[in-house]
Amino acid sequence: MHLTRRKFFGLTGAATAVAATGLVLPEIAHADTKALNPVWIESPNFTAGRGGAAVDKIVIHHMAGTRAATDSWFQQTEAQVSAHYGIGEGQLSQYVAEENTAWHAGDSAANRSSIGIEHSADIGRPPDDYTYNTSIELCTDLCRRYGIDPNTGILPHKQFSSTDCPGEINLQRIIDGVNAAL
Ligand SMILES: [Zn+2]
Numbered sequence: 001m002h003l004t005r006r007k008f009f010g011l012t013g014a015a016t017a018v019a020a021t022g023l024v025l026p027e028i029a030h031a032d033t034k035a036l037n038p039v040w041i042e043s044p045n046f047t048a049g050r051g052g053a054a055v056d057k058i059v060i061h062h063m064a065g066t067r068a069a070t071d072s073w074f075q076q077t078e079a080q081v082s083a084h085y086g087i088g089e090g091q092l093s094q095y096v097a098e099e100n101t102a103w104h105a106g107d108s109a110a111n112r113s114s115i116g117i118e119h120s121a122d123i124g125r126p127p128d129d130y131t132y133n134t135s136i137e138l139c140t141d142l143c144r145r146y147g148i149d150p151n152t153g154i155l156p157h158k159q160f161s162s163t164d165c166p167g168e169i170n171l172q173r174i175i176d177g178v179n180a181a182l
Pocket of ligand 1: 165
């Protein structure tokens, strides 16, 4: 994700405002990874369909913040970013249906051909065991459904654009976990 700290601090107020209105989030309607029962938190930031591309990869991101902040930010139209899934603090969220193109890789061809997964982590704060284990379960499910080879198809954001993302995430831990589960 590409968020400045200013934007993240701004989120706190936005999240509070949403909570204060009593807005109830719709549940699960588009949950694609059914076994993991994600919480559906719809983002307006996506392109319908895949532009004819097949999904052949998973792009791994860190949030540089919390899952709750990401849940809130991806609901804002002005963010102009999204991902399919976000994992952290004991919850798996889904923001964009897998049949649609999420805006996460900074590369339109990569966006059309990938599932984007955000992980709660920051500089000096690697993902916790829940986040790693849920990511492994989710990536295993995705690799099965799309026929993705985890050794070549689970890739860091920085492979597609100039960014440090996914920071301190141990990509090999996820790949090894998926290989063990497949
Ligand atoms: Zn990223």
